[in-house]
Amino acid sequence: MTDAQYVASRRPLWCGVAALFTDGRGRVVLEDVDYRPTCLLPGGGIDTGEAPSQAIAREVHEELGLTRRFSSVLAVDWIPPGTPGYPPGFPGEAIYVFDGGTLTEDDLAHVRLPGREITGVRRIEPALLPRHMDPANARRALAALRARINGAAPAILEDGRPLAPTPLDDLQVLRTPRKPQLWRWHTSHPVPVELPVRQAWGWLFADDGRVLVLIGQDTGSACLPGGTVEPADHGDPARTLRREAWEEARVRISDAHFLGYLHDETGGRPCARARYAAQITGWQPPRRDEATGQTYTRLLATPEQAAELFDWGDETADQLAAVHTAREKLGLPAPIPRPLTELPPGQLSEGSAAR
Template identity: 80%
Template sequence: MALHHPDSHENPSPTRRRMTDAQYVASRRSLWCGVAALFTDGRGRVVLEDVDYRPACLLPGGAIDAYEAPSLAIAREVCEELGLTRRFTGVLAVDWIPPSTPGYPPGFPGEMIYVFDGGTLTEDDFAQIRLPDRKVTGIRRIEPALVPRYMNPGNARRVLAALRARINGTGPAILEDGCPLVPTALDDLQVLRTPRKPQLWPWRTSSVPVKLPVTQAWGWLFAEDGRALVLVGQDTGSACLPGGTLEPADHGDPAQTLHREAWEEARVRIGTPHFLGYLHDDTGRRPCARARYAAHITGWEPPRRDEATGQTYSRLLATPEQTAQLFDWGDEAAAQLAAVHAGREKLGLPAAARQPLTELVPGRLAEGSGAQ
């Protein structure tokens, strides 16, 4: 039975010769197909491989064998290269690599790459990694902003686009040479292009000890739909929670600091802040507390340049889990998120549904929320 293809018709014209199956198959242009796995560690660093056949690092992965499904190909490649047995069900990005890409052999026809979500590898997972005798010579954990130092440009763009797609949580990003066809707010701001500052201090939910000075106050500021406000510097792509350092005008009251900073940085008004806990920073000459609060957003105006920092921030709404992926909090992230959700519930706000990060704009809290 003949294949049904674009040149076959129920009633072919008598003047047009019908293409045979063999001719149709031969007419299709060749295209390489490959797979890659995006793994991160507990601090959000990307897992890359050193290989003996290229100077630049790669994600785990490789070519899809003949008649092999992409999900089976990536499971096979990860087992061969890392010695890990995994089942892959989620694709973060699908990228087309153009034929003109440097570094490929003559006649390279272009390639489609499926980037699968490998999730987070634990320290036990890393201990189980077994490298093969050839090809893969080592692994690295790389801060996302530093990925371009270790990979060729197209591969680095693909990795960062896939990371942003993971944070948005909306399914595969369609890429061409590592660039999204439909950029999200995270893509437009080039989030993760600047190295994150590690904040690996112990998290405490108790009251701050009297002898431990509170030097900073930061807020989880919630919209009506249960998403929190995260600020992204338009010049840097760096994320931060609203808040900052106590100043004399705050009279030693961290809650007052949060009110002031939320207005100065983000032009946001908030209700009464509820204390969530603090990070015990003992890395400086004198230990201090960096307090965290939860508060309800009660009003906002168009953003302006922050006179204290010279920075203009884009205001994005994200679930607490999405927000945490923008920072390097290490093992303390889970405990802080638990306190954040307890604070959200105390404010009487719902758990937010995962959706792409959206901007807080004048007149509404989120696209489709109906809040005015």
């Protein structure tokens, strides 16, 4: 076979690029376009002779007026021939999804739309992407977002579905809308007397400096261990955390250290939602939480990975700073970024774990 014959024998293939941007609350930035009823991630086709990183930089500048460099690919998706919505003879397409990072409010204020095709920009809660995008595009965007949080190699997708699912994929994390918790963070101690402490949540550290995040198996929703202060806790939120850590996650913890509190003024009933830090000292296999009927999968994540699963807004950075200060006081190492993993099996006696 000659070189010319070999080139002629190669199957033609479309190649495209997209950028996953989020705002400060973790909402995904989508474009409204005038040529289809659903939204898209910023991006487009790769021109002849153009590298994917050049293509996405060009597309983002043309569509949003933003100048960016792109060096991290979150996912590569294969769209098979015959996919609905494509023209006859569509040969299939490989799409590179780049990490656009977080756009600040100032960045978003400087977005400039072209005179055609792109008619608007919206920010969408991840779980609501299927309402705004066609199914395959929504799957791709969610898979790319989970890959960003997971922090491993790019996800390889086929029609938006990962070939090697991570725990975040298996649990379909972010399929349920997150509850906004946009309350002001305070590090003062004690909590003002006039402000009742209604809940206590904990940043519970493993020996490697990562923290425990609970994922509801029925919902894919994330939470930190903790819950409502009950009469049996005798007004002690730290005791609440110890009890809830056992009931929800079957983990035993060291003495809890107060980090601060969130001042919740919703519903006309101001209260404090306290945050503590403690070290995990042991655990047993998970069980159904009798209070909620929920069974949780226990994942270990860096504090930064954990924060990406919540909608905490501008107060996130200050809370993370307090978390790392507590980690240092506990004598634990700074966690090495790595994919989220399940808490491994462990053994404790019932009596010691419940104290």
